[in-house]
Amino acid sequence: MALPTRVADLTGFDLLLSIAKLGSIGLAARAHGISQPAASSRLRQLETQVGVPLVDRSPRGSRLTNAGALVVDWARPVVDAAADLEAGIAALRAERDTQLRVAASLTVAEYLMPKWLAALPAGSAVALSSGNSAEVAELVLDGKVDLGFTEGPDLRGGLEAHSVGRDKLRLVVAPGHRWARRRINVAELAATPLISRERGSGTRRALELAVRPLDLAAPLLELSSTTAIKAAVIEGIGPAVLSAHTVAAELAAGTLVGVDVAGADLGRELRVVWRAGRSPRGLAADLAAIAVRGS
Template identity: 55%
Template sequence: MVLSPHVPELSSLELLTTVAHTGSLGATGRELGLTQQAVSARIRTVERLIGVALLHRGPRGSRLTDAGRLVVDWAAPVLHAAAALDAGIDSLRERRDDHLTIAASYTVAEYLLPGWLVALSTEQAAAGLPRTAVHLAVHNSEQVVTEVLDGRTELGFVEGPDLPAGLAHRVVARDELVVVVPPGHPWTRRPPGPRDLAATPLVAREAGSGTRRAYERAVAPATPAPPAVELSSTSAIRGAVLAGAGPAVLSDLAVHDDLATGRLVAVPVPGLALDRTLSAVWPDGSTPTGPARDLLRIATHGR
């Protein structure tokens, strides 16, 4: 259905209806925050659009013509329907904003997301908004990407720059990986070179994790030795290193306290670049909205 070009906008119908209720251009202006001249000018625009006079203008004021009263009567159900549509849209937005589904890699989920979620909750409370219930799925980066592409999560957080087609992304943080060993390990006295590191079986994350991919890229073209132990969480890897299972490559976010207290020792590897990016991802062609948009802003800018 294509409407005639003579049909006024809803705002113009609201204006004319207000004139009918107040009986005065001046009173209408005061109610809508407009000057009397602005109200009169907008009525003239509607009159030109429709092609008939809607107001009698005289020295004693203005009043609706018969045509004006008809237009107001016809506009009533239209405005009522528009109000119902507006209320329905608000309801949809409120239900959407009630919850947020996100997925994150282990490093982001354990060491960055808690602060971001607290900031989101604080912002909502300050604005008088209901708190969004957040459902967080924690996976390796490869699985996070799959969930976002499949539409199972609104926003994902991954480690590393390798992203497939179909995703938009934004860098939210930068991270550095460090080689860690327990105190007394031979590498604390004689650090390895990149080839020595690649040839050493490590306590490692599973294939598909951002940490493992970043390490493999850093030691390329060398092929890393098979892991001594393969574990699916950072906490388990830290425990295995402390128990003497072997060295590991972990995020400095994950081992900051261990390094500060001396439980673990960071081993420098000359010539090895182990920095990486942490990114938010969402389906390409879309834009995060509502709480997802707010969380993305907080993660990117820290506010």
Template identity: 50%
Template structure:
């Protein structure tokens, strides 16, 4: 039996994360025939069937699920080696450059950075805040070592990513809005044809809502577009129109009763929060340490973290 290669293990992990051999191939920047050949080579090397293939996607076998967890450990060790070498070359003096979409930047990242400071008390950190599209571009242009986005959509092939937390969107209205007293959950079709207060184009929240409601029809024109979560909340509180926002962003208002969450039928408003970085470019030691902390579930919001 020959040994498995890192490229084969990386492909298997990508299949587990995307649920599709074709999507995994695109994520890694290789053709689907090459991905199929690479996976067959891995199964041959290990002497195990790792995937059940069917027309709608690929599903891990029981053996495959175990191998994925071991493969992740191998890939993390590989990344630690390369990031450690990079830190030695840089003398560990380079600041950590971060870019993050607003939900992550405002409600999660500050607490994560407190934990990172325990390992690097003198580390300089720069943070650029914007929507998910702006964060992706910052990482692609090498303006950030690590980015955090909140989108369900596909990411550019030159980026690597890992899900580090999860989030849920909530439809919210003031207590005197008619939707606050519905006897049954609101239908996706009614939500789609209602003018909402929305984030601007490029926002992960807006993109997620459009993807979730795409079968219910196009979204109605926005009652107001705003580039910040605070502005959207203010418009909803004033009674302008309902909005769909991260549950993290409206937690305090829901607890106080100044906003009411409206239940929706037949839609899943959960979304992953993903860390992204340039493929093939080793992460600095602080960036790798931050990813490791999130994988370990050590931040205060560990209940949100999905171990990958």
């Protein structure tokens, strides 16, 4: 329901409450941070709006008319309620500014995001979800998260992005695999069934582009978990291509062996993404800046 025109603007009623409390238009004007002429003008507008005189002015001060006293009694709870509404809205904005919804691809979520989040101001509340790069892009486009981090080479329409650094994919095998002590070429990699991430994964998409114009062989096994892929490789089921971040510990321990690939650029770009036309603000801007500096 639309507010009646006589009460749609509460600023005049708020001024009238101050006149009733302080006994002077001048003191009320000072309390509201406006000049006395501006206060007098606002009061005249209110009296025109209400349709009756509300204040008797005299050299000794200002006194409410009988009608003015009634209007003050009626206006006080309305103005107080408006103040409560404003305070509530301010609280919601403050809560929004200290809460951040983020989605990140699995590699970023597990291996990079923890140090980025630790650099945010103390008390920042972040809800983090993870998935493959296509799923992250969908969450951002749907407005379900404020910011996304992807590792795929493709940028969906409706998104804007900024690079947060480079990542390198590594071909890894078990120590007993026939590739463990040799270098292979891109044609051999493309022709060999791999233990692979699912479609929509940034890692899989980056590998598809790295072997072009060749096509990848059908996967030996598709898994949506990097941990599961590493376990399968260690068990000798087959080779896999994963982010260097995800296999660093296993390569250092010797449970996985890295294999060089001639003729393939296995580097890729990591990105922070947001909805087009809605540049990150507040905590989202802080996190994006931290990621750019920290990758």
